[in-house]
Amino acid sequence: MEKESYKDNDKGGLLYNKLKKLISVVDELRDVGLQQYINLPRIAVLGQQSSGKSSVLESIVGIDFLPRGSGVVTRRPAELRLVHEADENSKPWAEFTELKGQKFYDFEEVRSTIDVLTDKIAGKKKGIVDKPIVITIHSHTCPDLTLIDLPGITRIPLQGSDQGKDIEKITKKMALRYVKDPRTIILAVIPANADMTTSDALQMARDLDPKGIRTIGVITKIDIMDKGTNAKRMITGQEVPLRLGYVGVKNRSQQNINDKMRVEKALNAEKLYFSSHKIYSTLPSECLGTASLTKKLTKVLFTHIKNYLPQIVKEINVKRKEVEDRLRELGPPLPEEGSEKMQLLWNMVTEFCTNFKNTIGGRYISQQDKTTKGVSGGARIKHYYYKLYKEYIGGYSATDSYSDVDIERAIKIHEGYSMPGFPSVDVFIYLLQPQLSQLREPAMECLQDVYIYLESLADELAQKVFSRFPGLIGEILEVVSRCLQDERDKTKEILECLIDSEEGYLFTNDYEYLMNRTDIVPGNKDEKKHLSSTTVFVMELRQRIDSYFNLVIRNVRDRVPKTIGHFLVKKCQDKIQFHLYSEINKNSTLNSILGEHPAITEERNDMTKSLEIMKRATKVLQRDPDITNVISFDDKLEKDLREESKENRRRPPPQNRSRQTPPSSAGPDSMSGRPSPSPGGGEFRPPVGDGSGYDRMKRESANPHMMRVQQQPNNAPLSQTQARPQQPKPIPQRSNQPRGGNAPADFGNLFGDSKS
Numbered sequence: 001m002e003k004e005s006y007k008d009n010d011k012g013g014l015l016y017n018k019l020k021k022l023i024s025v026v027d028e029l030r031d032v033g034l035q036q037y038i039n040l041p042r043i044a045v046l047g048q049q050s051s052g053k054s055s056v057l058e059s060i061v062g063i064d065f066l067p068r069g070s071g072v073v074t075r076r077p078a079e080l081r082l083v084h085e086a087d088e089n090s091k092p093w094a095e096f097t098e099l100k101g102q103k104f105y106d107f108e109e110v111r112s113t114i115d116v117l118t119d120k121i122a123g124k125k126k127g128i129v130d131k132p133i134v135i136t137i138h139s140h141t142c143p144d145l146t147l148i149d150l151p152g153i154t155r156i157p158l159q160g161s162d163q164g165k166d167i168e169k170i171t172k173k174m175a176l177r178y179v180k181d182p183r184t185i186i187l188a189v190i191p192a193n194a195d196m197t198t199s200d201a202l203q204m205a206r207d208l209d210p211k212g213i214r215t216i217g218v219i220t221k222i223d224i225m226d227k228g229t230n231a232k233r234m235i236t237g238q239e240v241p242l243r244l245g246y247v248g249v250k251n252r253s254q255q256n257i258n259d260k261m262r263v264e265k266a267l268n269a270e271k272l273y274f275s276s277h278k279i280y281s282t283l284p285s286e287c288l289g290t291a292s293l294t295k296k297l298t299k300v301l302f303t304h305i306k307n308y309l310p311q312i313v314k315e316i317n318v319k320r321k322e323v324e325d326r327l328r329e330l331g332p333p334l335p336e337e338g339s340e341k342m343q344l345l346w347n348m349v350t351e352f353c354t355n356f357k358n359t360i361g362g363r364y365i366s367q368q369d370k371t372t373k374g375v376s377g378g379a380r381i382k383h384y385y386y387k388l389y390k391e392y393i394g395g396y397s398a399t400d401s402y403s404d405v406d407i408e409r410a411i412k413i414h415e416g417y418s419m420p421g422f423p424s425v426d427v428f429i430y431l432l433q434p435q436l437s438q439l440r441e442p443a444m445e446c447l448q449d450v451y452i453y454l455e456s457l458a459d460e461l462a463q464k465v466f467s468r469f470p471g472l473i474g475e476i477l478e479v480v481s482r483c484l485q486d487e488r489d490k491t492k493e494i495l496e497c498l499i500d501s502e503e504g505y506l507f508t509n510d511y512e513y514l515m516n517r518t519d520i521v522p523g524n525k526d527e528k529k530h531l532s533s534t535t536v537f538v539m540e541l542r543q544r545i546d547s548y549f550n551l552v553i554r555n556v557r558d559r560v561p562k563t564i565g566h567f568l569v570k571k572c573q574d575k576i577q578f579h580l581y582s583e584i585n586k587n588s589t590l591n592s593i594l595g596e597h598p599a600i601t602e603e604r605n606d607m608t609k610s611l612e613i614m615k616r617a618t619k620v621l622q623r624d625p626d627i628t629n630v631i632s633f634d635d636k637l638e639k640d641l642r643e644e645s646k647e648n649r650r651r652p653p654p655q656n657r658s659r660q661t662p663p664s665s666a667g668p669d670s671m672s673g674r675p676s677p678s679p680g681g682g683e684f685r686p687p688v689g690d691g692s693g694y695d696r697m698k699r700e701s702a703n704p705h706m707m708r709v710q711q712q713p714n715n716a717p718l719s720q721t722q723a724r725p726q727q728p729k730p731i732p733q734r735s736n737q738p739r740g741g742n743a744p745a746d747f748g749n750l751f752g753d754s755k756s
Helices: 010-031 053-061 108-122 168-180 200-210 254-259 261-275 289-328 338-361 378-386 404-413 425-465 468-504 513-514 525-528 533-586 590-594 599-620 631-648 698-699
Strands: 043-049 078-084 091-094 133-139 145-149 184-191 215-220 245-248
Touching: 010 078, 010 145, 010 289, 010 599, 043 053, 043 168, 043 200, 053 078, 053 145, 053 184, 053 215, 053 261, 053 289, 078 184, 091 108, 108 133, 145 289, 168 184, 168 200, 184 289, 200 215, 215 289, 245 289, 261 289, 289 599, 338 378, 338 425, 338 468, 338 533, 378 425, 378 533, 404 425, 404 533, 425 468, 425 533, 468 533, 513 533
Parallel strands: 043 145, 043 184, 078 133, 184 215, 215 245
Antiparallel strands: 078 145, 091 133
């Protein structure tokens, strides 16, 4: 019996080539190392210890190559990259990522190498380690798939091994790490001779994939069930429903393995077993056998990759930008030559000083952290200016703290040589001086606030610009701090003189103050006659003191910020750069400490490696633009399939096949006016049905003579809705093909009809 081909007809071959291209792209992305940063679609094989995982994998590959034995055999995850070779005469071979350049044509040697690589990492005492062995197998017997064979979930540690009492927790945790990723398809292996409702693999799969959109069940050990029992209810999903359904397989028994039965012979025996079994022969062919499992896996992986590829492309672009931005912040590697180091230092000092000026000036700089909350730079400094003496404006009166009695007493105290009716100027000074003495502290606080902010700004910028050289940051900040302190002290002296002049010498040329001679006493002249001269003096003093104090406040609110801005903020910007350049020239230690922290060097190396991987991944995706554009890919695929279908209808049937494709006996379709599609020759139909289990409509849709496809425009792809079959019409003859089906969707015959 020939092994079933993956490309039995032109339609299947065309779709197969598209599928192969998609899977090949993902494998190439995995090869360049993208899996370290972005999760890629894959298939993880999950099952309990001795559930038959290894036998299932060998049947899919078509080659004996996995270690066997008692206890836990798979002690390191095995990533199997299967590459289908078109040439059936080509000799299968394998290679290990850990042993680059070595090709293995002897698969007994492959088996022993897996043991050696496992012992190398996990030890010889049956320890389990989460470090995958990556094996690539090239063969005409295997499909294009990538599978992860996980260590079986183990409950009891092996006696005399390195396995601890928490072996179950370890194996479950390892399995969870792989299958929790929504881009991983779960292949849950369940032995038929056990209660599937208690299956750890199935329970974990249902917990992580409650919608069932990425879980396929495999029922093993069907042939060793108790007499009188069968796995029909399990396979058809009547015990534990799965949206993608189950596939029952018959693996080799231990005796078959001992007798060196080849996988090819076992696959033929599997077909014979299911076709001759009185129960299983009545079930749909797509839910029985390794060939059906392989097709289902390939179809589901194809759809999975197609759905996630646009998101993967987007994640690659985002990651690449993040890496490029970080590398820009880290700067180039440290030069070796002393002159180049000095030039690098000068460039960084210039960048630091420029950023310092630009931040204060409110100009945009690319290095500024966009996540900084609140105001910064010149806006922060002006904020300190705006709040200076704010409590003294807006209706503040300098004489509110004095009663009329207080002012009258001050007038009497300072009568001295003054003429009656003319109060002494000393009264004015006496009452105003306590208010003027309050101006000094706010001015000094404003100066200190600006100084502290400039220091913090310098520290923040130095941490960014000189982040590569932690030892240099302290030296730079010390020079900056000395410069700021010098300018602050000079500015403080100027402010002291300014406040002293306001307190010690009362004078104004303010026009409004000098011309302010309006009546200070309301009412008519008769009423004013009754006011005493003292009362008039008190009222006039209040007005003059308030007016003069407001005038002083207006002056110092302008002069204090101007003094701080000119003598501290502005001058320090120029002097910091001058002092830093001078320090570099005369201080040799700055050049000697120009050493990069090992963590910075390591991070740059990691970022450079990441960027290289992102670039290589981008090249892989850009090789075929249709691959990265799912809509374009689907349209092109549909168009190719329609053209292929038209060509098939014009082509005479082949004469060398044992089974001829029957002519369309159904006659013209009453709905579309064209012949009904014949098996293997109709147009490609996207998946239909919800795949929720053993469904009668899907069973009947297996009969090609009962399908009706609505006619489409020449250039329009078939949509999911348009491709759904209409209600089947009764037909006089009975189809000889198996009925039913628990596949998740009617994918059609992907690779053509099976050949017996």
